[in-house]
Amino acid sequence: MKALLLQKANKQLPRKTFVEIVKQMWLRDKWLYVLLIPGVLYFLVFRYAPMYGIIIAFKNYVPYLGITESSWVGLDHFTAFFSSPDFLRLLGNTLWISFLSIAIAFPAPIFLAILLNEVRFALYKKFVQTCIYIPHFLSWTIVVGLTHLLFSINGGVIVEMVETIFGIRINFLAEPEWFRPMIILQGIWKGTGWGTIIFLAALANVSSEQYEAAIVDGAGRFRRIWHITLPAIRGTVVIMLILTMGNVLSTGFDQIFLMTNSLNRSVADVFDTYVYNVGITRGSYSYSTAVGLFKSIVGIILILTTDFIAKKVDKESGLF
Amino acid sequence: MSDMHKLHNTKPGRVFDLINVIFLAVAAIVTLLPFIYVVAGSFATESELARRAFFIIPETFTLEAYRYIFTSEAFIRSIVITIGVTAVGTAVQLFFTFTMAYPLAKRALRGRKLLINIVIFAMLFSGGMIPTFLVVQGLGLIDTYWALILPNAINPFNLIIIKNFFQNFSVELEESAKIDGASEIGIFWRIVLPLSKPIIATFALFYAVAIWNDFMSPLLYLNDSSKWTLQLLLRQVTISSDPNALGNLDPDYVPPAEGMKLAIIVIATLPIMMVYPFLQKHFAKGLLIGSVKG
Numbered sequence: 001m002k003a004l005l006l007q008k009a010n011k012q013l014p015r016k017t018f019v020e021i022v023k024q025m026w027l028r029d030k031w032l033y034v035l036l037i038p039g040v041l042y043f044l045v046f047r048y049a050p051m052y053g054i055i056i057a058f059k060n061y062v063p064y065l066g067i068t069e070s071s072w073v074g075l076d077h078f079t080a081f082f083s084s085p086d087f088l089r090l091l092g093n094t095l096w097i098s099f100l101s102i103a104i105a106f107p108a109p110i111f112l113a114i115l116l117n118e119v120r121f122a123l124y125k126k127f128v129q130t131c132i133y134i135p136h137f138l139s140w141t142i143v144v145g146l147t148h149l150l151f152s153i154n155g156g157v158i159v160e161m162v163e164t165i166f167g168i169r170i171n172f173l174a175e176p177e178w179f180r181p182m183i184i185l186q187g188i189w190k191g192t193g194w195g196t197i198i199f200l201a202a203l204a205n206v207s208s209e210q211y212e213a214a215i216v217d218g219a220g221r222f223r224r225i226w227h228i229t230l231p232a233i234r235g236t237v238v239i240m241l242i243l244t245m246g247n248v249l250s251t252g253f254d255q256i257f258l259m260t261n262s263l264n265r266s267v268a269d270v271f272d273t274y275v276y277n278v279g280i281t282r283g284s285y286s287y288s289t290a291v292g293l294f295k296s297i298v299g300i301i302l303i304l305t306t307d308f309i310a311k312k313v314d315k316e317s318g319l320f
Numbered sequence: 321m322s323d324m325h326k327l328h329n330t331k332p333g334r335v336f337d338l339i340n341v342i343f344l345a346v347a348a349i350v351t352l353l354p355f356i357y358v359v360a361g362s363f364a365t366e367s368e369l370a371r372r373a374f375f376i377i378p379e380t381f382t383l384e385a386y387r388y389i390f391t392s393e394a395f396i397r398s399i400v401i402t403i404g405v406t407a408v409g410t411a412v413q414l415f416f417t418f419t420m421a422y423p424l425a426k427r428a429l430r431g432r433k434l435l436i437n438i439v440i441f442a443m444l445f446s447g448g449m450i451p452t453f454l455v456v457q458g459l460g461l462i463d464t465y466w467a468l469i470l471p472n473a474i475n476p477f478n479l480i481i482i483k484n485f486f487q488n489f490s491v492e493l494e495e496s497a498k499i500d501g502a503s504e505i506g507i508f509w510r511i512v513l514p515l516s517k518p519i520i521a522t523f524a525l526f527y528a529v530a531i532w533n534d535f536m537s538p539l540l541y542l543n544d545s546s547k548w549t550l551q552l553l554l555r556q557v558t559i560s561s562d563p564n565a566l567g568n569l570d571p572d573y574v575p576p577a578e579g580m581k582l583a584i585i586v587i588a589t590l591p592i593m594m595v596y597p598f599l600q601k602h603f604a605k606g607l608l609i610g611s612v613k614g
Contacts, residue, residue, distance in 0.1 A: 025430045031504035032423035036435070039420025039474060043438060046471045049455050050447020056454075067454075112347065115340055124341065131348035133600055134355075137592050139533035141551045145558030145585050146354045157357070157374040193351065221336050254535045258559055272449070279450040280540060292448035300445055 057290040070286075077290035086274065094270045097183055097256075098248040105187045106244060109195030110237060114229055116196060117203050118221070132193025140254035143190055147182065147259075148173065174263040183259060202236040203229065239310050246306035249299050271295040355589070362386070362582035369578040385579030392566035394553065395584070401465070402532065402550040409469040409531045410524050416473040417482060417523065418516075422508050424479075425486030436483075443476045453540055467541035468534060468549070475530075478523055485519055486512070522602040525595060532591060550588050557584050 016024075026033065052067075057077055059070040081087055112132075119125040135143065150158050151172040163169045172178045206228060214224045253272040260268040269277075271291060279288030356376050361369055362385050364378035389395045423429055424436060446452070452471060461467040489512065497507045513520070535551045542548060548556075556565040558581045566580060592599075 029423075029426070029429055029504070031508075032426060032429055035419045035505065035508065036423045038416050039479075040435070042416055042420075042470075042473045043442060045459075046452070046455065046473065047442040047446065048438075050451035051445070053447050053451030053454055056451065115344060118336070118340055119344065120337065124344075128344045128348050130600065132351050134593075134596065135351060137529060137533075137596065137599055138589060139535060139551055141533075141535050141554045141559070142585055142588055145554060145581070146358065148559050148561070149358070149581060149585075150354060155370065155373055160373040189351070193347075221333060257539075258535075258555065275449050276540075280453065285450050285454065289448065289450045292450060296445060296448055303444065 054289060054293055056286045057293045059286060061286040061289075063285075073286075077287045078294065080287065081291055081294070086269075089266070090269055090271055090274055093267055094249055094251055096180060096267075097251050097270065100180055100184050101187055102241070102244055102248075104184050105191065106241065108188050108192040110199055110233065112192055113196040113199035113203065113233070114225060116200060117229060118225070129193070129196075132196070134193070135190040136194035138190070140190075140252075140258055143186055144255065144258040147186060151182070173259075174261065176264045176267045179259065179264040179267045183255065186255060186259075198240065199233050199236055202233045206232045235313070238313050242306045242310045242313070246303040247299070248302065249295050358582045358585050358589075362579060362586045364579065366576050366579055369582075382579075385576045385583035388575050389566060389580050389583050389587070394548075394565065394567050397546065398548050398550045398553040399587070401547065405465050405468050405549065406528050406531045408465075409472075410528045412469050413473050413475075413527045413531075414520065414524055417475070417479050418513070418520070420474065421479050421482035422486055422512065424483045425489070427487075436480075439476050439479060449540070456541055462541055463544045463547060464541075465547070468531065468537045471537065472530070472534075475526075478526060482519065482523065485516070489515075521598075525598055525602060529592065529595070529599065554584055554588050557581055 056067055056070065058072060058074060059067070060073050061067065061070045116125055116128065119128070148156075150156050153159055153169070153171045153173070159169065159172065170178065172182055210228050211224055214228060219227065249271060251270045251272065253276070256268060256270050257273050257276065260273060272295075275288045275292045275295075278284045278291070357374060360376050360378055363381050363383070364375070365380050365382050365384070368375075368379055424432055424439075426432065447455075456462065456467050456471055461470065493511060493515075494507050497511050502510070533551065534549075535555070538549045538552050542552070545552075553565065556562050561581075563575065563577050566575070
């Protein structure tokens with residue numbers, strides 16, 4: 001019986017040539033393939049052609065010669081970058097900003113989400129949420145523009161307030177030691193409200209019965225937060241932290257670029273803005289591509305590593 | 321429930337509630353205050369802006385700043401350009417994303433896995449700023465508005481979310497249409513798209529806000545300042561504090577240097593605020609279904 005079925009199956013599946021398979025695919029799904037054309041072209045031209053263009057990091061790219069004709073230089077651009085004083089300065093600046101935002105800006109939405117979760121009037125909670133989500137949708141140009149108005153040395157309200165209270169006039173926008181605090185402050189203002197969403201979603205899964213049972217058992221407010229709220233978001237916190245760690249080299253181009261000026265440049269330059277300044281402004285295409293490639297490769301290693309750890313922590317999470 | 325009320329009404333419970341409500345009110349106010357100041361200041365006179373560091377109601381109400389920016393050719397041009405690029409760009413990006421997402425949702429399609437992996441790899445790794453710039457330059461797109469639209473035509477995260485949405489789409493509906501003799505493209509156009517209006521609207525908002533707010537593409541690809549979008553002009557006015565950014569044809573007229581900064585911020589924020597209620601509703605959902613698994 002089994003042999004018969006197998007024989008039958010073999011008869012029904014005569015060996016097809018490649019052309020026949022393609023033909024059959026095309027007849028069955030031709031319109032689906034037609035629909036794919038614009039998207040596939042997009043990925044080839046704007047995503048994969050630039051990946052091919054990365055080879056200029058190993059060449060001395062001269063625009064009129066083109067990519068293929070330009071001469072190979074091996075790892076010269078990389079060694080030049082690693083041995084230049086810029087490398088350690090960029091790495092330091094980037095890691096400082098990432099470290100500060102993980103230490104200060106990262107816990108802020110967790111704290112705010114816990115407080116929002118304790119609000120008993122649904123309408124008030126909704127009102128606060130509506131207000132604090134707004135900055136997320138504004139461009140960095142607007143956020144930095146607002147910062148320049150409020151922190152301007154010429155009559156900015158914050159500068160005036162600080163002078164009244166502490167008796168010192170601080171130029172927040174120009175003094176290098178204020179650059180990092182300003183970046184973190186802007187990040188908190190723009191992102192904290194929106195950041196609460198993911199934690200509030202985790203808290204929405206906690207049944208109110210758990211809280212009621214705790215109340216019956218005589219647990220006070222802080223004990224309920226400690227024993228119910230915090231465990232409920234612990235998984236999310238760990239995952240978010242790990243994913244943030246995976247992005248430590250990506251400090252966001254727009255914000256840093258717009259906040260940089262000639263006075264704070266020494267502490268402001270990070271990998272992304274450096275690539276722009278050296279590559280686009282000064283035209284060192286090959287060298288800046290090498291810098292960008294270094295950042296991308298470290299970034300991909302960090303993301304895959306942290307994704308691996310995230311999966312170990314919680315099977316459901318992880319990016320891929 | 322009665323227990324809950326009883327315990328909430330204990331003294332420490334009420335104190336906590338009060339502090340919490342006040343703290344959250346402060347958070348909301350800190351978020352809103354800069355906007356209130358900017359709106360109020362945009363209607364104030366230059367002398368009041370110079371004299372008072374902060375206020376939420378101007379003493380003298382004036383439209384001078386708006387009158388000035390709306391007579392500025394540079395401003396009007398940048399607004400028209402930005403609206404045009406946002407409208408065309410949103411349509412183009414929706415077209416590219418939806419046409420690709422639909423076939424990728426068909427599990428039986430040959431080559432589907434490979435294409436999905438190509439998309440996912442592009443999320444992880446990119447050519448970077450300079451090689452992408454060279455491609456755009458090579459295509460002759462520098463100083464054209466296509467440079468603001470095409471390099472971002474598909475956001476891979478959006479693509480995967482839409483693909484997942486189509487995967488859950490009713491198969492029976494499509495099967496019955498097939499029996500009636502409709503082609504795949506006919507099904508996509510006449511059945512699938514009309515039934516996907518909510519998700520199309522959501523992603524139209526995603527893309528429109530991203531284009532409106534885009535700073536990096538115009539910075540990279542537009543050298544000609546007569547082609548500037550609003551974000552670049554905004555930077556020139558508010559951050560670089562260039563008093564001539566908006567031009568001034570009349571030598572006797574002193575432009576409202578502070579007021580124009582505030583007014584242009586108000587104008588650049590206005591469209592975002594207008595769609596904000598929809599954004600809040602849809603983005604929150606989008607964020608939570610933002611899983612890349614397929």
